[in-house]
Structure formats: C-alpha cells, structure tokens
Amino acid sequence: MSAVNYSLSTSNMPDPQVPDEAHPVDLTGLRPLPRISIHAFCESEQMLRTMEQMGRDRRMAKVNMRVTNGGTEAAASMFSGSPTPNLIILETDVQPSGLLAELAPLADVCDPSTRVIVVGRYNDIALYRELIRNGISEYLVGPVQMVEILSSIAAIFVDPEAEPVGKSIAFVGAKGGVGSSTIAHNCAFGISTLFSTETILADLDLPFGTANIDFDQDPAQGIAEAVFAPDRLDEVFLDRLLTKCSEHLSMLAAPSLLDRAYDYEGMAFQPIVEILQRSAPVAVLDLPHVWSEWTRSVLAAADEVVICAVPDLANLRNTKNMLDALKKLRPNDHAPHLILNQVGMPKRPEIAPNDFFEPLEVEPIAILPFDAALFGNAANSGRMITEIDAKSPAAETFSQICHIVTGRSAAKKAKKGGLGKMLGLLGRK
Ligand SMILES: Nc1ncnc2c1ncn2[C@@H]1O[C@H](COP(=O)(O)OP(=O)(O)O)[C@@H](O)[C@H]1O
Ligand SMILES: [Mg+2]
Numbered sequence: 001m002s003a004v005n006y007s008l009s010t011s012n013m014p015d016p017q018v019p020d021e022a023h024p025v026d027l028t029g030l031r032p033l034p035r036i037s038i039h040a041f042c043e044s045e046q047m048l049r050t051m052e053q054m055g056r057d058r059r060m061a062k063v064n065m066r067v068t069n070g071g072t073e074a075a076a077s078m079f080s081g082s083p084t085p086n087l088i089i090l091e092t093d094v095q096p097s098g099l100l101a102e103l104a105p106l107a108d109v110c111d112p113s114t115r116v117i118v119v120g121r122y123n124d125i126a127l128y129r130e131l132i133r134n135g136i137s138e139y140l141v142g143p144v145q146m147v148e149i150l151s152s153i154a155a156i157f158v159d160p161e162a163e164p165v166g167k168s169i170a171f172v173g174a175k176g177g178v179g180s181s182t183i184a185h186n187c188a189f190g191i192s193t194l195f196s197t198e199t200i201l202a203d204l205d206l207p208f209g210t211a212n213i214d215f216d217q218d219p220a221q222g223i224a225e226a227v228f229a230p231d232r233l234d235e236v237f238l239d240r241l242l243t244k245c246s247e248h249l250s251m252l253a254a255p256s257l258l259d260r261a262y263d264y265e266g267m268a269f270q271p272i273v274e275i276l277q278r279s280a281p282v283a284v285l286d287l288p289h290v291w292s293e294w295t296r297s298v299l300a301a302a303d304e305v306v307i308c309a310v311p312d313l314a315n316l317r318n319t320k321n322m323l324d325a326l327k328k329l330r331p332n333d334h335a336p337h338l339i340l341n342q343v344g345m346p347k348r349p350e351i352a353p354n355d356f357f358e359p360l361e362v363e364p365i366a367i368l369p370f371d372a373a374l375f376g377n378a379a380n381s382g383r384m385i386t387e388i389d390a391k392s393p394a395a396e397t398f399s400q401i402c403h404i405v406t407g408r409s410a411a412k413k414a415k416k417g418g419l420g421k422m423l424g425l426l427g428r429k
Pocket of ligand 1: 173175176177178179180181182183210341342343368369370371372375376379
C-alpha cells in the first residue's frame with residue numbers, strides 16, 4: 001500500500017543529515033500516519049532532503065507522498081488543474097507582510113478539506129497568529145528537521161484529540177433493491193479516482209453484500225472478522241482485512257455466506273467506523289435496507305447520509321419516514337441527501353420526480369435513469385459504470401454525486417471574495 005513517489009530525481013543527492021546532538025531525532029511514540037496524501041513544495045535543498053528522508057520513514061508507509069521543487073506559485077498552478085491532497089507542505093521565504101497575498105492564488109484552487117503547513121523563514125508571532133486564523137494548520141520556522149514536520153503532521157492527523165481524518169458517508173435504500181449498494185460502490189470508486197483520495201468501502205450487508213461481486217474480488221476475510229472480534233481491531237488488523245480494489249480504493253468485504261445468523265449489538269459497528277475514519281480520508285458505508293439499533297446508530301453517527309429510492313409510493317412513504325426519523329437522530333445536521341434511481345423504467349407506472357420530492361420538501365442531489373444494459377453489464381462483469389461507459393449520463397451523474405457528498409463544489413472555478421475568505425478555504429471548516 002506504500003506509494004511513495006517523487007516528482008524529481010533524487011539519485012545524485014547527498015545523504016540526509018544524520019541526527020546530531022543539537023537536533024536529536026526522537027520519534028518515539030509517534031504513530032504511523034493514516035492513508036493520506038501529502039504534497040511538499042520545497043524551495044531549498046535542505047527542505048528537499050528533509051522531505052525525502054521523511055518519505056522513507058516507516059510511519060509514512062501508507063502515505064502517498066509527493067515532493068516538488070518549487071514554492072507557492074508552483075503549488076497554485078499545479079492544483080488549478082488537479083485535486084488537492086490532504087496536506088500541502090509549503091516552504092516559502094516570502095516576507096511576513098507579503099505571505100498572505102502570496103498564498104491567495106493557492107487558496108483559490110484549494111479544496112476546503114486540504115490542510116496546509118507553511119515552513120517560513122521568519123520567527124514572527126503576529127504572522128503565526130494571522131496564518132492560523134486564516135486556516136493554515138501550522139507555521140514552522142525553517143530550516144526544519146524531519147521530526148518537527150512529522151510531529152506537526154501527527155498532531156493534525158493522528159492525535160487522538162484531533163478530529164478523525166476521515167469522513168464517513170452512509171448509503172441506505174428506502175426499500176431493498178433500489179440500487180443503494182450500486183450507487184455506494186460507484187461513488188466509492190468515483191471518489192477514489194476523481195480526487196485521488198484513499199477511500200475505504202465497507203459492506204455492512206454481511207449475509208448478502210455484493211461489493212465483492214461488484215469489484216470482482218473474493219477476499220478470504222473482511223468485515224465479519226472486524227465485527228465479531230472487536231478487541232483485536234486496530235490499524236494493523238484492519239490492514240489485513242482490507243482488499244485492494246483499485247489504486248486508491250480498498251474494501252472491507254462482506255462474507256456473503258449464510259453459515260451463521262447475523263445479529264449485532266446496537267453499537268457493534270461503532271469501533272469499525274471509528275477506525276476507518278482514523279485510517280483514510282473517506283469511508284463509504286454500504287448499509288442494507290434494515291431498521292434496527294445497529295443501522296440506526298451507524299446512520300446517526302455518519303458524517304453524511306444518502307438515501308436512495310425509486311419512484312413509487314412505498315419508496316415515497318419510507319423515504320418520508322426515514323427523513324423524519326433521521327431528523328430526530330441527527331437534530332444538528334443537514335437533511336440526508338436523496339437520490340432517485342431507476343427513473344424511466346419502460347412500462348412501469350412511476351411517480352414523477354417533482355411529485356416525489358414535493359411532499360418531502362427536499363431537493364434530490366441526483367436522478368439516475370433506469371438503464372438495464374449499462375447497470376446489468378457493470379454488475380455482471382464486476383466493473384463500475386465509468387469503466388463500462390465513461391461518457392454515459394449515469395457516469396456524469398456519479399461524478400456530481402461524488403463532488404456533493406464529499407463537500408466539493410462541482411467545478412473548480414475561481415471563488416470571489418476577500419482574501420480572508422479565500423484563505424479560510426485552505427483550512428479546516
Ligand atoms: N439505474 C439503474 N438502472 C438499472 N438497473 C439498476 C440501476 N441501479 C441499480 N440497478 C440494479 O438493481 C439491482 C439492485 O441493486 P442494489 O444496488 O443491489 O440495490 P440495494 O442495495 O438497494 O438492495 C442490481 O441488479 C443493480 O444492478
Ligand atoms: Mg444493498
């Protein structure tokens with residue numbers, strides 16, 4: 001899973017500095033970093049070497065690290081055309097008075113969830129405060145040692161007090177067979193490919209789950225091991241249970257076996273969801289159409305909930321009841337996202353989308369057409385919709401859903417607003 005790639009040749013560089021008495025390397029107690037992506041922009045030779053040294057540290061084994069020779073300008077131009085990583089480390093020798101203006105073009109193209117560590121030249125407390133106020137996660141005074149940077153990253157992504165890195169997105173159907181799993185799997189795949197974000201898909205339908213079929217995988221173990229052996233569950237154990245589906249997507253597959261009954265305590269999935277959120281930036285939870293203590297608690301705790309429905313009366317009634325129930329379970333969150341699926345099935349009497357959503361008082365985030373050939377081919381060949389037909393309207397709709405559920409705006413346009421507002425986009429929301 002280690003994916004350390006450098007965008008410049010390192011072959012003729014001197015060895016990284018050996019620790020000396022003034023700068024002892026004390027990494028004891030630092031936990032390995034989760035599956036995040038980091039892109040470092042270095043202006044000095046020293047910083048370049050420090051970043052490369054860090055990339056080789058065992059705590060970085062799961063991190064997707066890139067190092068580029070350049071500063072803020074290089075970063076801004078690179079990310080104007082590609083998704084931003086989870087963390088940008090930026091070395092700059094700009095004067096304190098010019099730093100915010102220097103960062104503005106980057107803020108313009110930066111994803112709201114991306115964290116930024118700035119390594120500057122000036123020890124200036126007013127500057128430090130101003131940067132932190134504007135959403136920069138940390139300001140370090142260079143030249144920095146590897147241990148300083150690694151500790152700063154750990155403080156953002158590993159510290160038990162820090163917010164978990166990962167966002168959990170739960171998909172559930174208003175009835176069985178409405179395509180909730182299909183949508184969950186395509187979104188998990190979409191998020192991992194569109195944004196190069198490490199994503200974990202957890203199939204919570206243990207007896208009948210289809211993530212294994214949809215991704216053409218036959219893992220020996222998966223989510224059952226995690227849910228029935230909670231005391232063994234930690235990052236190392238999780239790594240053994242994950243199956244790799246594609247470059248940035250791993251899956252916690254269901255056994256899909258009927259050799260036992262699947263009954264759970266109300267909080268049975270809580271430890272799994274928690275560890276997923278500490279391990280990767282996005283966890284997609286594929287829930288079965290079940291309303292019991294454990295599904296309610298997963299839905300109550302998820303960062304985003306997506307309800308999938310097809311346009312008939314039973315789906316409308318169930319969606320309404322689910323929206324009401326979830327409002328009570330999640331009083332301080334926005335309403336779940338709604339997706340209307342399988343719209344336009346030949347000869348089937350349907351409720352028109354407008355008539356479906358009007359009584360619910362919620363706008364859908366997407367309406368997917370019924371397309372037996374496209375979805376049937378995908379399901380039977382273990383491939384995703386974009387792999388079958390990237391140009392299909394359904395593929396485009398999945399891309400929009402991926403943007404919305406991860407809190408990204410659909411298109412990367414320059415945002416208008418004051419400098420402070422733009423810089424606010426750099427930091428934690
Ligand atoms: N938009 C669609 N058009 C045609 N078939 C679809 C569509 N969405 C899903 N399907 C098919 O519907 C079936 C049920 O989907 P599934 O994702 O397992 O539903 P759920 O998880 O809600 O029970 C699958 O065979 C799937 O391929
Ligand atoms: Mg399902």
